[in-house]
Amino acid sequence: MAKKRILIAKPGLDGHDRGAKYVARALKDAGYEVIYTGIRQTPEAIVSTAIQEDVDFIGLSLLSGAHNELFPRVVELLDNKGAEDIIVFGGGVIPIDDFDYLKSKGVKAIFTPGAQIKDIIDFIELQN
Amino acid sequence: MINCCIRKIFPEIENLSNGLIKGDTRSIAKALSVVENCRDKGELLINRIFLETGKSSVWGVTGPPGSGKSSLVDKLIEKERSLSRKVAVIAVDPTSPFSGGALLGDRLRMQSHATDPGVFIRSMASRGRLGGLSNASFDAVKIFDAAGFNTVIIETVGVGQSEIEIVELSDLVILVLAPGMGDDIQAMKAGIMEIGDIFVVNKKDKDGAEKMKTEIEYALSLKEGHHKGDRSNVVMTSAKSGEGTDMLHREICDQVKLSSSSGGLRERKLRNTKKEIERIFNMKISELFYEKGVMSSKIEQAAVEIQNKSMSPYEFVGKEISLFKGANK
Amino acid sequence: MSLNEIIAKKFSSWEKNVLEKLLKKFPERQKEFLTASSEKVERLYLPFENEQEKYIRDLGFPGEFPFTRGIQPTMFRGRLWTMRQYAGFGTAEESNQRYKFLLSQGQTGLSIAFDLPTQIGYDSDHPMSEGEVGKVGVAIDSLKDMEILFDGIPLDKVSTSMTINAPASVLLAMYIAVGEKQGVPREKLQGTIQNDILKEYVARGTYIFPPEPSMRLITNIFEYCSGELKNFNTISISGYHIREAGSTAVQEVAFTLSNGIEYVKAAVNAGLDVDSFAGRLSFFFNAHNDLFEEVAKFRAARRIWAKIMRDKFSAKNEKSLLLRFHTQTGGSTLTAQQPDNNIVRVAIQTLAAVLGGTQSLHTNSRDEALALPTEDSVRIALRTQQIVGYESGVTNTVDPLGGSYFVESLTDSIESEAQTYISKIESLGGMISAIEKGFIQKEIQDSAYKYQKDIESNERIVVGVNKFSVEEKPPKGLLRVDPKLRDLQIKKTTEVKKNRNNEKVKKNLSALKVASSDPNANLMPFIVDAVKEYATLGEICSVLRETFGEYKENIVL
Known part of the structure; x- marks a missing residue:
């Protein structure tokens, strides 16, 4: 049986991994196979990891405010490598004003502080 | 012969095999998912690439x-x-x-x-x-x-x-x-x-x-x-x-x-291959028995009977194996 | 019959005749009542058995051992805490403007936020800096930026706190150099560098080097400052981020003080006399919403530290026993939903910090779960402190909650549970070893996971999040950092590199390199020499990276 595989990754330099680790662990408890690669990952490393691991989703977590630069970069690199089928979602301190921009760049969903894990699971299950 | 059939039925497997043999990252990653998620296709894929291993x-x-x-x-x-x-x-x-x-x-x-x-x-x-x-x-x-x-x-x-x-x-x-x-x-x-x-x-x-x-x-x-x-x-x-x-x-x-x-390595590889054959055999045989979930309901029933001492576990298993042999004659 | 026996007798008759009857008609709202850290809370707290004895042993008088009631005899009757808002973003020029605004609003000290590339020792032009320049703080590449940052701010008049850890030595060196340019002698410089690397490995993530060379840099700073910067706090041992990462109040105290023990041990092992540096150690805690638990936490922390310094390290000087601390209200308690509610949360947390006897305080702004705070939000946050300070009356007496049966009991239980953790960490071979084994990370993560689960299952209510939520319009007018800022910053630094004496820079950096390989050398003088010639932060950290290597995250999932 195919299990959904999800990469939870922290691009950029911020070390606040409480949210990322929580999501990783909660998704595991929900029955997914979750790959976690730790903090300070470059978009290049994230994309190459996602492809090698053949994940269905990449969840990006960022609290430093660099999301408008780094999230779209991940989507762009996926496209360049012919892996546009991998779905990217994001979380962290992200102003609502930025949602439209990020979505226009291919980030499928954004979860901000206060989002519940079931929102993320609902999102995952609604895809494909 | 075999390879020719695969090509018809599973162009996807054929593409993956060609890709991975060339070292294409995406094909390797997808092939790994195939062997993880889908045994039948996985076997075909392994057959296809086996010469290259x-x-x-x-x-x-x-x-x-x-x-x-x-x-x-x-x-x-x-x-x-x-x-x-x-x-x-x-x-x-x-x-x-x-x-x-x-x-x-x-x-x-x-x-x-x-x-x-x-x-x-x-x-x-x-x-x-x-x-x-x-x-x-x-x-x-x-x-x-x-x-x-x-x-x-x-x-x-x-x-x-x-x-x-x-x-x-x-x-x-x-x-x-x-x-x-x-x-x-x-x-x-x-x-x-x-x-x-x-x-x-x-x-x-x-x-x-x-x-x-x-x-x-x-x-x-x-x-x-x-x-x-x-x-x-x-x-x-x-x-x-x-x-x-x-x-x-x-x-x-x-x-x-x-x-x-x-020559130690050769010996070890041979030993491992034997083990592998045994492992696949065991897996396939038990799959045959457990096919379609019939056996699990039979086991459930038999457990009650065995508890009631209407038969011994050996008797039950022996009966099932002769039934299986009969069916496959 | 003794008074205690009378109370016990009256209590059991109250339980039988009054309480039980009432509970039959009106049961309580919950089976169990818990603090924010999941500690059980009783219905009612009673006087202690040997109240007077306990007073002398566990409380004492403010300014006296074990300092449960405060570190000064008059506390806020003497002077209020230092109101110190953590600020900084974008370029040095923009941050300089914000500091001048804050000082004009009655703030009494500066607290510098650096951007992540600065905190991790990268210049703005490093590939890893993409997207991060100026985002969570000010970008500092060279002394030039630091000169602009403090332009028109006299360093002998303000005290400056700098949230900088792995490259603390470099930023401190730059601060000294700016002071020199302003003509301020070193002993007049006042402030704090965070310089607490151990919590970076478990909670905050802005480490560069492995523990061993990092500890060496820290003791180098202790030694250097004990001679030259007598009014500078050489470290701010921080529980704040440990709590933000999801720990309980007890874990916050225990892990922070265990980090403190590790620093003191390292300095003593390096040959320093404990009383020569211990008085310059400072601490930094979080203030969450559970008012009494937080007050008890601060009181317990003071008591434990005094005992550790006296009994474990045989400190003689009374100053060495004092746990002086800065507080920041809890960032993780802020909600993105109905952000104005955060003003109320911050007010409660402010009260907790003040009733707990803090020495300085940063209050978070209502919009920080959404973005960097706007000037309006920062003003409200500062006003919150001023209202508590000047209107609430809680500053009129020392330790107003001292003697509360509940608060004293909580103080005791936090002390004893924290002691259990501290002993456990000692038995694992100290904090560095406990971190390497992943023990601390695992404990924090488990608490964080449980807390979040409780919210998701509605066992814990967060107003506006899992109860009382409303449809909201997106907030307007959030602060944004110009994405072109990185180009500006790179241009500035390129200019600096062109105009400096590159021969001297090269010489100073190679001297630093040689010294870094000699474990007995103090690196501070070499770093000061290098920054004065405008060697960049990135260049200095690269030299140290070459010698020390880089730390790799140890994750326990």
Whole structure:
């Protein structure tokens, strides 16, 4: 049986991994196979990891405010490598004003502080 | 003949096979998912690429949790890359028996190689086989082999079944231990001494490291076939600082060279293939029996009857096997 | 019959005759009542058995051992805490403007936020800096930026707190150099560098080097400052981020003080006399919503530290026993939903910090779960402190909650549970070893996971999040950092590199390199020499990276 595989990754330099680790662990408890690669990952490393691991989703977590630069970069690199089928979602301190921009760049969903894990699971299950 | 049929039925498998043999990353990744998720297609795929396998050197790395296996593998990747050899890593972590999910974090310590095109790291969950390797890991080795990786490293947590299975999967097993991890060593000793080809005492600067080395060497000296004056295959390392990892790498290469020239490697591969055939047989036979879920309801009924002493368990199984034979005449 | 026996007798008759009857008619809202850290809370707290004895042993008088009631005899009757808002973003020029605004609003000290590349020792032009320049703080590449940052701010008049850890030595060196240019002698410089690397490994993530060389840099700073910067706090041992990462109040105290023990040990092992530096150690805690638990936490922390310094390290000087601390209200308690509610949360947390006897305080702004705070939000946050300070009356007496049966009991239980953790960490071989084993990370993660699960299952209510939520319009007018800022910053630094004396820079950096390989050398003088010649932060950290290597995250999932 195919299990959904999800990469939870922290691009950029911020070390606040409480949210990322929580999501990783909660998704595991929900029955997914979750790959976690730790903090300070470059978009290049994230994309190459996602492809090698053949994940269905990449969840990006960022609290430093660099999301408008780094999230779209991940989507762009996926496209360049012919892996546009991998779905990217994001979380962290992200102003609502930025949602439209990020979505226009291919980030499928954004979860901000206060989002519940079931929102993320609902999102995952609604895809494909 | 076979290949021609596959082409018709599964162009997808054909494409994946061609892609992976050329070393295309995406094809390798997808092929790995096929052998993990879909047995039938996976078998076809393995049949298709089988001719291309048999070239990689396959190393198993195992040991208790926290002994520093992933950090050590990270260093081994570095050494192999410095020799321009392509390396694949299969990092196996247990699936949660409660949720069926898994949190795969081993590659974290190898992320410095994430963007190196000569390195491919794949995390695998054991998927239901408690402490054991999944079937898919055997196929994964073949995929990497066919894809042209010079070295394939399989990393597993050394508890339960995987210790035995990792032997059946690899040309050589590196057992990683570290001081200060409790008395497990003592308890594990008997089993452990059988599987390791190279023993690593990692975290060599910690108290008790030297003592551990001596203990292992003593236990090895009691092993059958050990000759006084045999070279020690216990290596002290610090994966953190990198100390001793050169020596470990040299020891691995020496052993590989030695066993190829002595014929030991050939023998081991033959033995492993026999084991593999047995494993596949066992799997297929039990699948035959359990097909379509009929058997499980039969077992449920029989259990009640056996409890009521209407028959013995042997009688039930004997009856079912004759029925099976009859049906397949 | 003794008074205690009378109370016990009256209590059991109250339980039987009054309480039980009432509970039959009106059961309580919950089976169990818990603090924010999941500690059980009783219905009612009673006087202690040996109240007077306990007073002398556990409380004492403010300014006296064990300092439970405060570190000064008059506390806020003497002077209020230092109101110190953490600020900084964008370029040095923009941050300089914000500091001048804050000082004009009655703030009494500066607190500098650096951007992540600065905190991790990268210049703005490093590839890893992409997207991060100026985002969570000010970008500092060279002394030039630091000169602009403090332009028109006299360093002998303000005290400056700098949230900088792995490259603390470099920023401190730059601060000294700016002071020199302003003509301020070193002993007149006042302030704090965070310089607490151990919590970076477990909670905050802005480490560069492995523990061993990091500890060396820290003791180098202790030694250097004990001679030259007598009014500078050489470290701010921080529980704040440990709590933000999801720990309980007890874990916050225990892990922070265990880090403190590790620093003192390192300095003593390096040959320093404990009383020569211990008085310059400072601490930094979080203030969450559970008012009494937080007050008890601060009181317990003071008591434990005094005992550790006296008994474990045989400190002789009374100053060495004092746990002086800064507080920041809890960032993780802020909600993105109905952000104005955060003003109320911050007010409660402010009260907790003040009733707990803090020495300085940063109050978070209502919009920080959404973005960097706007000037309006920062003003409200500062006003919150001023209202508590000047209107609430809680500052009129010392330790107003001292003697509360509940608060004293909580103080005791936090002390004893924290002590259990501290002993456990000692038995694991100290904090560095406990971190390497992943023990601390695992404990924090488990608490964080449980807390979040409680919210998701509605066992814990967060107003506006899992109860009382409303449809909201997106907030307007959030602060944004100009994405072109990185180009500006790179241009500035390129200019600096062109105009400096590159021969001297090269010489100073190679001298630093040589010294870094000699474990007995103090690196501070070499770093000061290098920054004065405008060697960049990135260049200095690269030299140290070459010698020390880089730390790799140890994750326990």
